[in-house]
Amino acid sequence: MTFRNGLNSLLRPEDSVLLLIDHQPYQLANVNSHEPQMVINNTAGLAKAAKVFGVPTILTSVLAERGGLLFPQITDVFPGQEVIDRTFINTWEDRTVVEMVKATGRKQLVIAGLWTEVCVAMPAIHALGEGWDVTVVTDASGGVSVEAHEVAIKRMVAAGANMMTWLAVAAEWQRDWARAEQAAALTNVITQHAGGSGIAYLWEQQLLNTPVPSTTG
Numbered sequence: 001m002t003f004r005n006g007l008n009s010l011l012r013p014e015d016s017v018l019l020l021i022d023h024q025p026y027q028l029a030n031v032n033s034h035e036p037q038m039v040i041n042n043t044a045g046l047a048k049a050a051k052v053f054g055v056p057t058i059l060t061s062v063l064a065e066r067g068g069l070l071f072p073q074i075t076d077v078f079p080g081q082e083v084i085d086r087t088f089i090n091t092w093e094d095r096t097v098v099e100m101v102k103a104t105g106r107k108q109l110v111i112a113g114l115w116t117e118v119c120v121a122m123p124a125i126h127a128l129g130e131g132w133d134v135t136v137v138t139d140a141s142g143g144v145s146v147e148a149h150e151v152a153i154k155r156m157v158a159a160g161a162n163m164m165t166w167l168a169v170a171a172e173w174q175r176d177w178a179r180a181e182q183a184a185a186l187t188n189v190i191t192q193h194a195g196g197s198g199i200a201y202l203w204e205q206q207l208l209n210t211p212v213p214s215t216t217g
Contacts, residue, residue, distance in 0.1 A: 021113025045193030
């Protein structure tokens with residue numbers, strides 16, 4: 001295996017494209033690797049972070065008539081955007097999706113979806129074989145069991161994929177807090193979706209805006 005290191009191995013918003021796969025009711029109903037609400041929250045946070053940094057995001061479902069529409073927490077981030085509905089289980093065999101990814105001109109492919117062991121692993125391994133730099137967002141994905149999720153991660157790592165969580169992806173896209181415009185927007189996403197980190201930030205703002213009691217009498 002060739003290990004990629006150095007600054008150029010980190011994610012760059014100008015070279016990233018996000019592919020969100022099958023975040024649908026049918027798949028969510030049998031996610032047992034994570035608490036389902038966390039998958040929804042983390043995927044929404046990832047989607048909003050992509051929008052903050054101008055990362056093209058492709059939305060896709062499989063047999064939506066039977067499996068249900070993508071979660072509104074995702075589609076509401078991209079109002080009016082078409083969701084590509086597939087028959088292929090392996091998204092990377094759907095030429096419409098692949099051509100949309102290629103049309104962005106980016107080479108860092110970031111993937112999250114349900115289920116990890118099927119609808120994430122297949123396209124990740126397929127794209128790796130075609131030379132793509134693939135990152136899988138593990139906490140915006142989920143499997144039918146902890147074992148299924150973890151075995152899929154091991155399989156993709158062995159194939160050369162990177163594994164990250166959604167907040168790590170967002171931080172790597174931000175890279176420098178001096179990017180003030182993105183920092184302000186990302187901070188808003190963090191307060192909404194990053195749990196304790198978001199609450200801690202709000203608490204910090206409360207303390208900074210609380211007058212120091214006078215000690216003079």
